Amino acid sequence: MKNMATYDLMETIRNTNQWLGATAYSIGSYPITGLAPNPFFQLLAAWGEVTERSFARMIAKPDWNIHTVVCADGRDHIVSVESEVERPFGDLIHFKVHGRKIKARKVLVVAPMSGHYATLLRSTVASLLPDCEVYVTDWHNARDIPVSQGKFDIEDYTLYLVDFMKHLGPDVNVIAVCQPAPLALAATAYLAEEEPEAQPRTLTLIGGPIDPDAAATDVTDFGRRVTMGQLEQYVIQRVGFKYPGVGRLVYPGLQQLSSFISMNADRHSTAFYEQILRVAKGQAADHDKHNRFYDEYLAVMDMTAEFYLSTVERIFKNLEIAQNRFTVNGKLVDIGKITSVAVKTVEGSKDDISGPGQCVAALDLLTGLPDEKKANHLEEGAGHYGIFAGKSWRNNIRPLVLNFIDANAGNTHAENVAQLKSV
Template sequence: MIYAAYQAQADLLDPLRSAARVSRRMMNTAWGAGWGAGFVHQNALLRNITAALEMFERVSLSHSRPAFGIGTVEVGNREVEVIEEVVARLPFGSLLHFRKDVDQPQPRILVVAPLSGHFATLLHGTVKTLLPENDVYITDWHNARDVPLSEGAFGFDDYVEHVIRFLEIIGPGAHALAVCQPCVQVLAATAVMAQEDNPATPHSITLMAGPVDTRINPTKVNELATSKSMDWFEKNLISTVPPGFPGVGRRVYPGFVQVGAFMAMNMDRHIKAHVELFENLAMGEHAKADTAKNFYDEYFAVLDLAAEFYLETIRKVFQEHDLPRGELTYRGEKIDFRAIRRTALLTVEGERDDICAVGQTVAAQDICSSLRPHLRRHHMQAGVGHYGVFSGRRWQGQVYPLVRNHILAAED
């Protein structure tokens, strides 16, 4: 019922948003033709009207993956074309490669994107920073509402299996970088591969702002996960994809619910950002407005999670803490994290992270107890919240150089 009600509302508002878009463009075109191109921008009332129309036009969610849009990157002293190519396509996710024509081989790195309501393009800034010096791949997760029921379920173990298969496709000698939620799955995949002496076991893993041990410094996210029963989550947050989509009948945790929950955590900040966006549009401050619009275009592009994966993650990671208790399993067998002996480990946390608090990610250092000291490193980035760990100026200037050195040190 939740999904059907949401979709009915979205279908009802779509024509109104289209009308707002047409009206705004007509105003600019008509007044531009009649009184000069700058007439609307010189009239405060008209600027406010067009700003209001654009704000209404933007109040919507997208369920399609935005483009990464990284056409070129500077390698050394020359501009190099970047070509996105799908190396492998599985029902619930694809392995996307940012191919470049460079003179020297670069470290191959798999960026494991979170599956938590947003598309992999949320890591656009992460990828763009990595690209000049690395051969970058990323897990491009699919929207569960677009996956037919005939493709089966997608649970926690299936996610781990995807990471293993993608690393095998990339080949021996690769590195893995996990952002947020998949830190647990990447750690699990690495241990499983090490146990099996898999030649594609990554040479290094970088775990950034992930919920390895959520018993430490619990955040609002952690408290919500532990304050309700599994029954509650299933009855209140899981919905069924309505007719009109390839995945009709599939049980999912809707992306619009997840984004709503994230926004509720910092509602004052989002309201302030939208007030500032309106003011910038009304004042003709297009550069400032574009920065906010680009962020929210990405933030409001949402995907649905398969119900199995969402519920198993809540239970295993947030309620029962299987990983730090040594009880995490893969395909029914307990995972032995002591098997990780040759994969270098870097953990990164943000001082102001209110999603994965300080202490939750560095816990991986103790879990990987067989690693010798020279293969372990931890960094706590001062002055950043969750997103600042993997995007923005401090990621580019302070965190990434540590990641680069970690990867290079683990190269053969």
């Protein structure tokens, strides 16, 4: 499978289905079909519209679509996305709110690199903007990165986080969502030993696989069943000639998407069937609930082969984070060296990706951290998505995280608040 032909075959299939959808929509929408009383043509056009949109989204990077935010003065303030640090495999971006004083809470949201773009956290970012200065890790699609830029594995990812934290300074509060939770913990431990003064003030880990063996899920079961040789043989491919990363070994986004959909195939089939009927009846809209969800869900990105394989092998199979044996550039990263960073874990009781128990395992690894600087929250009834972007996040978890940040902000935060009140 590790050749360009299979990568281009998937792109050809995607492109063909997009074309078929566009063709069906055009035929079904042709004016003369209005003379036929049979609803076949309406259904044909509806199927074509939904199909074309769905397959077109698979190669598009979504926009953040966060244009304004309402501030304490009751006015809408313009939001612009600005690059703070630019790197080949990912940038540090800042959501700058124009016309308001700098917020005392400085938050770095570490987005997952697990098949979707950082925009998957759009609602998370939007909910934090009124109260925080928000920075986000914006990872790049591996297909667009030339081979000349070299490799990118979980050690490189960790060092990227180290550099981003150092750039933002010691008053930053890190929130790592899902996949990057163990690596954000490792990056903090790395700083604790190498540059203690550059450590973040707080670290919040949301639904991450710190110890995958703590709770069985379909993800952990898959990690145990397959061998590294099987993964490399059947899922790793080379980027085709269409993209700047031609020749780079990747885990293709389209292949990842097929895995995502297969996990809940019946639910997705029903969703698309119902959307086609809504379009045929004229009840759908460009930004309705279905399109808002699937425009993001279907937009997938390639991961470098070395990042994907090292994640499976070192995080899930060898349990290097869970057993405090993780190394960066040959140097052991001792999580027990973290002694001053307040750490909070958040889990959902119905999380089927990172089951409850996997994330809270981080607190046991923090042997050098006082108990008063550790916290955990289990959200009853919440699934994986809900703990960082759904109703549970908005109503319960977000306020708890902000309170945790404030409670451990130290003198610097208090001084910033006093300065803001005096303005």
